[in-house]
Amino acid sequence: MTPPISCSGRIAFPADDLARIGREHRGLVALRNTLVHHFLEEHDLRTEDGCLLARQALTAAINRVARAHADLQTCAADMEQARSTMAEYLASPEFHDWIVHERVPWPVTTIAQALVDAASELAPGGWTSVETALSWFLTRDPGERPDDYGCRSWRQVIHESGLFDLQVRKVDGRPRAWYGPRIPRFW
Structure with missing residues (x-):
């Protein structure tokens, strides 16, 4: 039921x-x-x-x-x-999918918007360190958590949302995750 x-x-x-x-x-x-x-x-x-x-x-x-x-x-x-x-x-079909199939409507979630806001403030038009973005975001809304959206980590939110590209780069010899808002492609 x-x-x-x-x-x-x-x-x-x-x-x-x-x-x-x-x-x-x-x-x-x-x-x-x-x-x-x-x-x-x-x-x-x-x-x-x-x-x-x-x-x-x-x-x-x-x-x-x-x-x-x-x-x-x-x-x-x-x-x-x-x-x-x-x-x-x-x-809308998005709402139906959310309720019936439990598919998160990522574009309208607080967590996805926060990642967009962090990226635009910390690295407008470029790539943002996931670690830096999380520090920035957690000072503004510490109650927002990936597990509220069925994800185990912020990197999973970035991946699952489909709204961002994710890269791993070496920083000081250690792998670090970086993300950037995905630009819609029209071809």
Whole structure:
């Protein structure tokens, strides 16, 4: 029997953005309360000048609400795009192979991306010592381990992923592993 799969998601904002969004929404609530409870007190609708000021206040309120609505629509569209992308991936042959045949989808794994990042920072466009890359990576994400992906070593991850070329070079008379991101070939 196949074990059940659970998936969850969350929206995370940087602290500054979250504070700004909170201020904007508290401001909208205050605007609503002012319009509902104090608008008639603040605007004399019995005079032409009072009506013009009331109209300006309502126009400003409508514009403010419209901007907030547009922001929410953008957020909703982004969430729909994320949902659609996830649904597309869940329907892909790669996902099927991962779940049914336990084939790791290497291009989307944290460990493969970390190896790409290490290679691009330590030796852009060239070869990177596996040992140096691992030291670099383990300071950034020590919890990532090859056995989480069914591999016994980092060299096996590099080999199994198919995303890198692997070489053994002599350094100070000792064999050392080096890797480089594989360049797609179109012939």
